[in-house]
Amino acid sequence: MEPKSMSTIRMKKMKADGVPISVITAYDYPSAKLAEEAGVDVILVGDSLGNVVQGQQSTLPVTLDEMIYHTKMVTRAVTAPFVVGDMPFMTYHGSLDQTLRNIGRLMREGLCKAVKMEGGAEIAHTVEASVQAGVPVMGHIGLTPQSVYQIGGYRVQGKTNEQARKLLDDAKALEQAGAFAIVLELTTDELSEQITKQLSIPTIGIGAGPHCDGQVLVFHDLLQYASPVFPKKFVKAYANIGDAIRTGIAAYVKDVKTRSFPTQEHAFHADLDMSGPLYGGKSEGQ
Numbered sequence: 001m002e003p004k005s006m007s008t009i010r011m012k013k014m015k016a017d018g019v020p021i022s023v024i025t026a027y028d029y030p031s032a033k034l035a036e037e038a039g040v041d042v043i044l045v046g047d048s049l050g051n052v053v054q055g056q057q058s059t060l061p062v063t064l065d066e067m068i069y070h071t072k073m074v075t076r077a078v079t080a081p082f083v084v085g086d087m088p089f090m091t092y093h094g095s096l097d098q099t100l101r102n103i104g105r106l107m108r109e110g111l112c113k114a115v116k117m118e119g120g121a122e123i124a125h126t127v128e129a130s131v132q133a134g135v136p137v138m139g140h141i142g143l144t145p146q147s148v149y150q151i152g153g154y155r156v157q158g159k160t161n162e163q164a165r166k167l168l169d170d171a172k173a174l175e176q177a178g179a180f181a182i183v184l185e186l187t188t189d190e191l192s193e194q195i196t197k198q199l200s201i202p203t204i205g206i207g208a209g210p211h212c213d214g215q216v217l218v219f220h221d222l223l224q225y226a227s228p229v230f231p232k233k234f235v236k237a238y239a240n241i242g243d244a245i246r247t248g249i250a251a252y253v254k255d256v257k258t259r260s261f262p263t264q265e266h267a268f269h270a271d272l273d274m275s276g277p278l279y280g281g282k283s284e285g286q
């Protein structure tokens, strides 16, 4: 039987039943295909692709067209996982009209089933309008990388009462606005637990401790795929495909240099006489 597709309703039920939600980022066809085969519930086409795929210093330069390009490749690859596309920097802060156009492009062209937006109470009106337009919205609070230059660095969030209280209010405002889930990024364990308890929609943690309803990690971090950012405390590496790829390529280079590859084993043949005049050889009688 075909695996049942993940949905926002199933995710909410998973929270109620205490079943954790597994989320991974992916940015192209093969990685998304492997993620589905591995049984992941949700795939986030994150704008972290700016860092791990494009080699940028932050997620800010990522454009809507680039998000659409990557989201298309991911949605082409999968059936069961619920695919969420990230709204890039400044594509949901202008007029509501422009925001809805941008969401429309990501969903219609990228074929994702939902979008993610960074921000709390200050974007609740945008979340509400999007939800009213029929768009499932995933919230994202705590460390919001699109605001890294305002925050001043990739820092743990919610360490003071004032900050923690504000983040709890943000989470509630997003739930009230109709978000179907909220990413908690780099929020303290205690705050993540409290937010998770007080919401009926699932929390998806990254660097947010073990109390969230689900977990998300960046593909390149959990598989050690040449992730350019320094080692992060909240990451657990489950494979080292960077090493595997480098070792494989180095062996290939060595084989080419020593003429160990290709060999006759990899060659194709045709039964032709290439010593004759057709190929510039000497013909008889000359």
Ligand SMILES: Nc1nc(=O)c2c([nH]1)NC[C@@H]1CN(c3ccc(C(=O)N[C@@H](CCC(=O)O)C(=O)O)cc3)CN21
Binding pocket: 047, 048, 051, 052, 059, 143, 145, 154, 155, 156, 186, 218, 220, 221, 227, 228, 229, 231, 232, 233, 234
């Ligand atoms: N490869 C990658 N993984 C990510 O998780 C990720 C990205 N890129 N790019 C977009 C954002 C940026 N993220 C980051 C980047 C750095 C830290 C970091 O340096 N964290 C420190 C904690 C700092 C503190 O103690 O305040 C750490 O040691 O984990 C955290 C999240 C998460 N996202």
Ligand SMILES: CC(C)C(=O)C(=O)O
Binding pocket: 025, 044, 045, 046, 047, 048, 049, 086, 140, 183, 185, 206, 216, 217, 218
């Ligand atoms: C790290 C996750 C939550 C994200 O926002 C991204 O991949 O862009």
